[in-house]
Structures are given as structure tokens and as C-alpha cells.
Amino acid sequence: MTFQVAPPAVGTGEDLRPREGQSRWLVIAEQECRDLWTSGRGLILLFGFSVLLSAVTYLTSTNLALNFLEQRESVNLVLQFAVAVGVLATLVVSADGISGERERGTLETLLVTPVSRRSIIAGKLLAALTLWFATFGISIPYLWVLGREVGILEPALALGFCVGTLLAIGLGSIGLLISAASNSNKTSIVASIFLLLILFAPTQLPSGLPQGSFFEVLLRANPVASGLTYTSSLLVEGHGWTQDLSYLITPLLTAIIAGGALILAGPRLVRLTRGVSGG
Amino acid sequence: MTNITVEAVQLTKHYNGRTAVEDVSFSASQGEIMGLLGPNGAGKTTTIRLLTTVLEPSSGEFSIAGHPSTSPTEIRRSVGVLPESSGYPSHQTGSEYLRFYARLYGLGRRAAGSVAAELLEAVGLEKRAESSIASYSRGMRQRLGIARALINDPSVVFLDEPTLGLDPAGQYQVLRMIRTIAKSRDATVVLSTHLLREVEEVCSRVVILNRGRVVVSGSVGEVIRTALIEQSAELRVPLDLIERARQVLAAFPDLSIDQVEEQPDVLRLAMGTPGNASGVGSDGIMNAALVAVTAAGIPVLRFELEGARLSDAFLKMTSEAAA
Numbered sequence: 001m002t003f004q005v006a007p008p009a010v011g012t013g014e015d016l017r018p019r020e021g022q023s024r025w026l027v028i029a030e031q032e033c034r035d036l037w038t039s040g041r042g043l044i045l046l047f048g049f050s051v052l053l054s055a056v057t058y059l060t061s062t063n064l065a066l067n068f069l070e071q072r073e074s075v076n077l078v079l080q081f082a083v084a085v086g087v088l089a090t091l092v093v094s095a096d097g098i099s100g101e102r103e104r105g106t107l108e109t110l111l112v113t114p115v116s117r118r119s120i121i122a123g124k125l126l127a128a129l130t131l132w133f134a135t136f137g138i139s140i141p142y143l144w145v146l147g148r149e150v151g152i153l154e155p156a157l158a159l160g161f162c163v164g165t166l167l168a169i170g171l172g173s174i175g176l177l178i179s180a181a182s183n184s185n186k187t188s189i190v191a192s193i194f195l196l197l198i199l200f201a202p203t204q205l206p207s208g209l210p211q212g213s214f215f216e217v218l219l220r221a222n223p224v225a226s227g228l229t230y231t232s233s234l235l236v237e238g239h240g241w242t243q244d245l246s247y248l249i250t251p252l253l254t255a256i257i258a259g260g261a262l263i264l265a266g267p268r269l270v271r272l273t274r275g276v277s278g279g
Numbered sequence: 280m281t282n283i284t285v286e287a288v289q290l291t292k293h294y295n296g297r298t299a300v301e302d303v304s305f306s307a308s309q310g311e312i313m314g315l316l317g318p319n320g321a322g323k324t325t326t327i328r329l330l331t332t333v334l335e336p337s338s339g340e341f342s343i344a345g346h347p348s349t350s351p352t353e354i355r356r357s358v359g360v361l362p363e364s365s366g367y368p369s370h371q372t373g374s375e376y377l378r379f380y381a382r383l384y385g386l387g388r389r390a391a392g393s394v395a396a397e398l399l400e401a402v403g404l405e406k407r408a409e410s411s412i413a414s415y416s417r418g419m420r421q422r423l424g425i426a427r428a429l430i431n432d433p434s435v436v437f438l439d440e441p442t443l444g445l446d447p448a449g450q451y452q453v454l455r456m457i458r459t460i461a462k463s464r465d466a467t468v469v470l471s472t473h474l475l476r477e478v479e480e481v482c483s484r485v486v487i488l489n490r491g492r493v494v495v496s497g498s499v500g501e502v503i504r505t506a507l508i509e510q511s512a513e514l515r516v517p518l519d520l521i522e523r524a525r526q527v528l529a530a531f532p533d534l535s536i537d538q539v540e541e542q543p544d545v546l547r548l549a550m551g552t553p554g555n556a557s558g559v560g561s562d563g564i565m566n567a568a569l570v571a572v573t574a575a576g577i578p579v580l581r582f583e584l585e586g587a588r589l590s591d592a593f594l595k596m597t598s599e600a601a602a
Contacts, residue, residue: 027382039370105366109427111333112360113383114352272333 028123086135094175170254180269317488359428369413418449
């Protein structure tokens, strides 16, 4: 076998020249999406979600038939489930973003390219968000089946998309920050899931949070609980769009603050950990 | 005029109170292969990470291909790096992997495909271009890593233990590639390795690090001379001519001549220092002695040089520094 490794005959044609203005974060996002969706990880998550969503939809339909649930409640339940799983999937993929690259030994090769660390995390966040959009897309037919007769399909879809996207951006950013700050991928993923469970716990209390100003503050400070409270107030209680709009402040602030922190502070956290090599 | 492409000046890096490298200074020129040697933990990988802007130095300066350390993006455009124990996305194909990196350097899709195909061919992986990296052997992965390091046609290539874990054939292939990179691309190659014999063959300069400090740098010959390694040789001649050989060799005052035990037809020639007062190197004196023996009509049945190899210098310099 002979090796030539001579300089490639590139750099002469226009298309062969480096394009300085090209958005490298989009290249990262494209590759991350390809890795996510062709490696099977994304598809397995979606498949699992579809099975669970089918089961939840079936159960809510059964409860509807038995008059345990109103139709509006069943739409809200399925929507909340879709948001929860979509955000969870986004968070898990984000939590693997940097710490996973470190553990697989692929981060250093990325860091020695001219791509900025900010572009790396922006590309990874965008790729992780595709999981949320995919789970939301899958839930549309289920919501249509449940919501078409009571005329809340459109508001349910709009609400789910807005609240879910805000939560996915916010928690996905937090997941990436945790991942960048963690030395171990396991720690990053466990910490992220734990955070999500804490945030979702209040929404799963059978009778909701107790009444009182303290619990109201707790509810409003929790982006997941306040976002889902807003969807419930519109879909189940029939409130107007603007009536409980203040519940959207926390999800919106979470997306802005966590996203901003990721873009501003994230690059400093994207680094190799000490002691990777002995040399 | 030599074109300096790598210049490190008093580079220091502290990690959490521990000093990884301290006052590391050296330079390398265009087209040169420079060996960065040292025992485990000597600071080789940290030095490479500093020079490739993955880590920021605590103090000191450096420049790569004319770009100062204050321009990390420009430096990263000019270097190709094969990190130690580099990982690979196993589900990607070799072609997909290289295309992705080519695009990170700003190439369009078509150009990235062309460059990837050329480099895969150059490293002998063209038939496996569409196979997943999971199916590659370690040697193939290292070759793929070298191809990736060349994707931007770099001025300086850093290879951190490129032969680690490879069988002798794989090591030979990689070393041939390194020679070609320096020769045909006129790129500077900074090679971190433990294979001292190979370094002796391919590197024009070496820097030996120990405990984060440069203990010696220069050409292989300079390093050996600095280490003051004693060179010796064994000379075997017909038994009846052994005394005649002794008489001939007596003309070389820098040589000490001893009989090898239980081998009456073998003489051991040794030098106290790698050079002598006249400035002639030990190689030159040994050669002259050999020429004199043959000129005296004494058949040389065996002549073996010992010592004065880079490995001897390496062991001496690193053990002295550790003491």
C-alpha cells in the first residue's frame, strides 16, 4: 500500500474555496440532526413516545366514555403529556451534548477547528430542539382525534407549540449548560432528568398545589408548572387568551435567560477537562 | 532562509495549582518534522493543546504559521491536529466524517465531497469510504484521523501519539505518511511519540520534555552529544590478527580498547565522551578506526556500534532530570 498524502488539488475552483460567511453553527446543527435521526436514537425515542401517547390517548378515550373525564380535559392531558415527553427528550439530548463528546473523545477535534464554541453549542441546541418539534408533530393527530368535536384543536395546537417551544428552549439550554459544566455524561443526564422531574412534580399532584400566596409564587416560579397552568386555564376552564397571560412570563423568561446564559457563558464552559491525557 | 512556523516562548500552564508545563520554549521550521518526546506526564499533550489553542497558557507566548497566540481562530485555520486517543463517531462513514470537517473549515458541499474523496484515497481508505467507522480497525481510524488533520491543507500538523496501539506494519505506514506530509506539503509536523527509533529516522529535530520542562532540544545528533552518551563498538576479526588490530587501533588515543570476555577474537572499542578535543564526533572516530583496520588488510568479520542512540539520550536526560 502506498500513501501519497499530497496536497489535495482544491482551492482553485470557486466552489472549492472556503466560504468565510458560511454559518458554521448550521453545519454543526445539520450533522447533529443527522447523527440524532440516522443513528436511531431519535427514532427510538419517537417510537417510544408514540406507543406511550397511543396508550394515554386510549385511556383518556376510555375515561371519556365512562364520563370520568371531559373532552377538554382529555385534550389537555394529552397535550401536557406531549409537552412533558418532548421537553424531556430535548433535555436528555442536550445533556449529552458536550459531556458526551468529551467522553467519546470527539470534543477536542471539534475544538481545534475554526468553529467558535458558541457555534458548537448553538448547533447542538438547534439539533436537540428537533426532537421537541418531532414529538409535537406526532401528537397532532392524537389531539385532532380528541379535540375536533369540542372545537379546541387550534388553540390546543397553538398553545402546545408556544409553551412547549419555550420550555424546550429554556430546559434544553439548561441541559447544555449542565452538560458543559459536568465532567461525566452520567452526572449530566441524571442531573438534567432530576431537574425536570422536580419541575414537573407540581403538575402531577392529584389536586394541584395547595391554595395560598406561597404556593402561588412557587407555581409561577416554576416554568413547567406555570406554562401548563396556562394551557389548562385556556383549554379546560375556557379562559380567554389574555386572562392568565402572566403565567407565560416564567416560561418566556426561562427561555430568554437560559438561552442567553448558554450563548454568553456556554463558550467558556465548553472545554476539555483536565487530565484527559497523561502526556 | 528558514521559515519558522512554530515558535513557543516560555509557555507555562498551571492546572489547579499543579504545573503541567513550565517555561517551554522551542521552534520548528517549515517542512521540518519535530519530535516531541518525554515520559508519560511530561507535558507533551498539554504543549500540543496549548499550541493548538485548545488550552490557554497561564503565561508565555507562541506563534503558529506567523499567527500570534492572540489570534486563536487564525491559528486553528492553519493547523491540523490528530489528538491522542481521538474518538470517532462510530455510526458515521469515513466519507461523511471528512465531509463534515471540511465544511467546518468553510468548504461548500461539493468541495467538501471532493476533498474528502481525495484524502480518503491518499490514506488508502477509498474502498472503505462508505463503510461505517465502527467497522474500521485501529490503524484505519488513525489514518482517517490523519486525513482529517489534513482537511484544511494546514501549515503545521500536530500528531499526538499517532502510532499508539498500532502493530508494526501500521506504525510503519503512519510514519511513511508523516514523512510524505512534511515533504510533499512542505508542512511542519510536530510528532509526539514514544517510538524513539522511529523519531531518530524521521525527525530532523527533537524536544525532550520531562516534568513539564524542556530538558534538551536540537537535532538528534545535538541531543545525543548534549547527553554525553558514551559510544562503543564491538569489532570481530580473525583470532590470529587480533594483536595486529590492537596495534592499528592504538593510533587512536580517544579510543579505549578492551578484550571481550570469552570472545578472544572480539575487541570492545569505547569513547569516554561522544566527541573529542579535536571536535571530531564519535561516529567519525569509529569510522576512521574501522577504515584503518581494513586498510591494514585485516578482514572485519563483525563491527557493531552500540550506544549513542536517541533512546540512550532520552533515558539519560529524563532520569537525570528526575533525580
